[in-house]
Amino acid sequence: MSEITYKPGKEPHPRETRRIFRNIDREGYDPSIKCFMKDGGYQTLKKCLKMEPADITNEVKKSGLRGRGGAGFPTGVKWTFIPKGNTKPVYLVCNCDESEPGTFKDRFIVHQDPHQLIEGMIIACYAVQAHYAVIYMREEFPEAARIMQNALQEAEEKNFLGKNIQGSGFDLKIVLHRGAGAYICGEETGLINSIEGVRPYPRIKPPFFPAAIGLYGCPTIVNNVESLCQVRQVMMMGGEAYAAEGAQRSPGTRIIGVSGDVKRPGVYEIISGSITYGELLYDICGGPRIGRKFKAIIPGGASAKVMRCDEILKDRNPDGTVREMTIFDVPMDLDSIAKFGSMSGSGGVIVMDDTRSMPKVLNNLNRFFAWESCGQCSPCREGNPWMYKLSTRICEGKGAPEDVDLLKSVADNICGRTVCAFGEACSWPTQAFTTKFREEFLALTKPINALKPHSAETAEARKFLTRED
Amino acid sequence: MSETTNAIDAIAAPVSSPGEKFFPKFEVTPELVAKAQELVALYPEGKEQSAVLPIIHHIQEEFGYVCPEAMPWIAEMCKSTAIHVAGIVTFYPGIHRKCPGKFHFRVCRTIACALSGGEELLPYICSKMGVDPAEMTDEEPMVVSPDGLWSLEAVECLANCGFGPNVMVNDVLHSQVTRGKIDDIMAACKKELAAERKEAAAAKKEAAAARREARAAAAAEAAEATEPTAEEPVAKKTAAKKAPAKKAAPKKK
Numbered sequence: 001m002s003e004i005t006y007k008p009g010k011e012p013h014p015r016e017t018r019r020i021f022r023n024i025d026r027e028g029y030d031p032s033i034k035c036f037m038k039d040g041g042y043q044t045l046k047k048c049l050k051m052e053p054a055d056i057t058n059e060v061k062k063s064g065l066r067g068r069g070g071a072g073f074p075t076g077v078k079w080t081f082i083p084k085g086n087t088k089p090v091y092l093v094c095n096c097d098e099s100e101p102g103t104f105k106d107r108f109i110v111h112q113d114p115h116q117l118i119e120g121m122i123i124a125c126y127a128v129q130a131h132y133a134v135i136y137m138r139e140e141f142p143e144a145a146r147i148m149q150n151a152l153q154e155a156e157e158k159n160f161l162g163k164n165i166q167g168s169g170f171d172l173k174i175v176l177h178r179g180a181g182a183y184i185c186g187e188e189t190g191l192i193n194s195i196e197g198v199r200p201y202p203r204i205k206p207p208f209f210p211a212a213i214g215l216y217g218c219p220t221i222v223n224n225v226e227s228l229c230q231v232r233q234v235m236m237m238g239g240e241a242y243a244a245e246g247a248q249r250s251p252g253t254r255i256i257g258v259s260g261d262v263k264r265p266g267v268y269e270i271i272s273g274s275i276t277y278g279e280l281l282y283d284i285c286g287g288p289r290i291g292r293k294f295k296a297i298i299p300g301g302a303s304a305k306v307m308r309c310d311e312i313l314k315d316r317n318p319d320g321t322v323r324e325m326t327i328f329d330v331p332m333d334l335d336s337i338a339k340f341g342s343m344s345g346s347g348g349v350i351v352m353d354d355t356r357s358m359p360k361v362l363n364n365l366n367r368f369f370a371w372e373s374c375g376q377c378s379p380c381r382e383g384n385p386w387m388y389k390l391s392t393r394i395c396e397g398k399g400a401p402e403d404v405d406l407l408k409s410v411a412d413n414i415c416g417r418t419v420c421a422f423g424e425a426c427s428w429p430t431q432a433f434t435t436k437f438r439e440e441f442l443a444l445t446k447p448i449n450a451l452k453p454h455s456a457e458t459a460e461a462r463k464f465l466t467r468e469d
Numbered sequence: 470m471s472e473t474t475n476a477i478d479a480i481a482a483p484v485s486s487p488g489e490k491f492f493p494k495f496e497v498t499p500e501l502v503a504k505a506q507e508l509v510a511l512y513p514e515g516k517e518q519s520a521v522l523p524i525i526h527h528i529q530e531e532f533g534y535v536c537p538e539a540m541p542w543i544a545e546m547c548k549s550t551a552i553h554v555a556g557i558v559t560f561y562p563g564i565h566r567k568c569p570g571k572f573h574f575r576v577c578r579t580i581a582c583a584l585s586g587g588e589e590l591l592p593y594i595c596s597k598m599g600v601d602p603a604e605m606t607d608e609e610p611m612v613v614s615p616d617g618l619w620s621l622e623a624v625e626c627l628a629n630c631g632f633g634p635n636v637m638v639n640d641v642l643h644s645q646v647t648r649g650k651i652d653d654i655m656a657a658c659k660k661e662l663a664a665e666r667k668e669a670a671a672a673k674k675e676a677a678a679a680r681r682e683a684r685a686a687a688a689a690e691a692a693e694a695t696e697p698t699a700e701e702p703v704a705k706k707t708a709a710k711k712a713p714a715k716k717a718a719p720k721k722k
Contacts, residue, residue: 089513098628099625099626099628100626101579101580101581101625101626101630102580102581102630103628103630104628104629104630104631106628107628107629132513138628139526139561139563140563140575140624140627140628140637141628142640143640143641143642175511175512177519177522177523178522178523178526179522179561179563180522180525180526180561180562180563180564181561181562181563181564181624182560182561182562182563183625183626194522195519196516196518196519197516197518197519197520197521197522197547197549197557198518198553198557199556199557199560200560216513216516257630257631258631259581259584259630259631259633260580260581260584260585261584265630265631265632266631266632267631302579302580348630350580350581350584350630352584356584361580361584364578364579364580364583365580368579368580368625368626371562371607371625372625374560
């Protein structure tokens with residue numbers, strides 16, 4: 001294959017390995033099918049259409065590919081959850097509702113290389129024998145929706161979609177469905193409800209996962225954009241070759257989006273586990289801005305627990321001895337960071353330096369979660385605005401020291417008491433921020449505030465509570 | 470039926486907005502019905518309800534927002550009920566129940582953009598647009614300027630976190646936005662509007678010229694005709710008047 005040149009100023013860092021992002025910011029590359037096919041596109045699909053569907057699933061299982069949407073569930077295993085002897089139609093949904101703050105990888109794929117996703121989708125649909133698939137795209141990508149619609153049309157004209165694809169006898173229709181700006185639609189059952197045209201309230205998951213009862217009550221596979229592109233990559237390389245590369249339990253490449261207080265924020269594709277957080281932030285991203293120091297890192301999208309940069313993490317070596325390290329020594333794969341109580345999630349790293357006030361950062365996150373709660377479960381619907389109110393009060397200097405504990409206790413009581421994972425997503429930041437940066441929260445509070453009314457309404461209400469006899 | 474409509478009125482009472490003058494008023498045309506049927510046909514048979522969001526998006530593109538009168542029609546198209554459509558419309562933050570301005574600014578205020586100064590842009594944009602920042606509340610995050618040209622909405626994550634602050638103007642995303650860039654964007658918007666108005670004026674002029682020509686031709690024809698009937702030139706005149714007079718309505722891109 002010929003040498004790839006990238007647009008000036010957009011060249012990948014030497015430590016990057018561009019696979020999914022091969023054509024992103026590439027010189028002379030456009031989202032047309034002509035460009036994609038000239039580059040060897042749709043060849044993998046042609047190869048796959050000659051294989052047995054079960055063999056593709058096995059290959060993906062062998063590769064150890066794990067979903068890139070945040071939960072990291074093995075993709076191949078998910079596909080096998082379709083009940084045996086199923087007679088209903090099977091659906092495949094591509095989750096392109098990238099809405100986790102800090103994550104911005106799918107944007108580049110759907111804007112610049114849509115056919116890569118379509119090819120991955122067709123392969124996945126063939127593997128699970130789905131004849132109808134939906135790309136659920138968030139409303140904030142109107143440009144991408146146009147590009148994708150155009151790409152789908154092109155693929156249909158070339159008979160990669162539609163009836164009897166490339167003479168294989170396999171039919172597939174892909175529909176682009178646009179969301180309308182709700183974070184909860186990134187949750188797979190909420191997303192399914194959104195496609196069905198009802199309010200996107202997440203469904204109760206166990207015992208029935210979407211792979212058994214999903215869209216229109218039929219088995220449905222929901223995969224992230226990057227996961228589906230990785231499926232194409234697996235079929236291109238072969239499952240074993242894919243599994244051999246990167247971290248043992250999460251092989252392949254990962255796309256990391258870095259935002260916040262670093263010199264060079266952006267998206268980087270690396271081999272999973274090949275570098276540490278320190279190497280990512282100092283080598284690739286150029287370190288903190290001049291005269292500043294790193295203070296905290298949110299390692300996997302806004303809902304991951306924050307890590308202090310000066311925190312000492314204790315890890316056990318294989319021989320049983322204890323090794324001390326900081327967040328900068330943790331390798332960037334899906335599991336390493338989980339040992340220290342956070343998660344690597346969707347690969348959105350948000351960095352904060354020493355000029356930032358942590359209560360303010362938490363207040364911003366709390367507003368986000370309070371705004372985005374779907375309102376189905378009471379703990380989340382009521383708890384999130386409460387947490388937002390509390391953190392606002394603390395930030396404004398009107399909080400009492402007890403408020404910090406109250407804030408944490410509200411979070412503790414949301415966690416695990418909701419239908420979907422939003423309950424965890426919204427309470428983890430509060431739990432982590434208030435424990436790890438407790439002194440900063442306390443510094444903003446005054447004991448006397450406990451005796452003062454919080455607002456004009458509470459002052460009014462107090463009149464009725466105080467007896468004057 | 471009337472009960473359903475009443476329930477809708479209670480939930481989604483019409484909200485007037487100065488932005489309305491830049492968009493056509495909602496009306497059901499054969500083209501609109503055809504588009505809705507096309508969208509419904511994308512989904513499996515018997516699942517017409519899935520087309521609720523696509524139809525709403527189409528209506529927003531055409532008319533700027535989803536007015537209460539549109540909801541029963543959407544319901545009819547999707548074989549759903551009006552109250553169900555109202556439930557969808559009131560759920561999503563991306564669906565407007567109030568008409569935005571001609572140029573709709575969406576400013577991201579979530580963590581990554583906030584770290585790079587997204588929130589500080591809001592008061593500046595407000596002052597440029599001539600709107601009161603205090604009007605932007607958690608319940609109604611969108612404000613429209615009195616002239617209907619601008620509207621501003623503080624939104625959550627636009628998924629371009631590495632390159633904040635991000636501002637979306639209509640369908641176009643602008644990243645690493647500064648105050649200077651806001652000035653440029655607004656100047657470009659005004660230019661676009663002026664060009665559009667010029668185009669509309671030119672079209673109007675052209676239509677008028679065509680009308681004049683047609684009238685002259687009709688008159689000449691009438692003069693030429695040996696025995697002109699009374700109705701003929703009048704009928705021609707009205708036909709010529711009707712044909713080219715369709716003014717292009719300004720549309721949100």
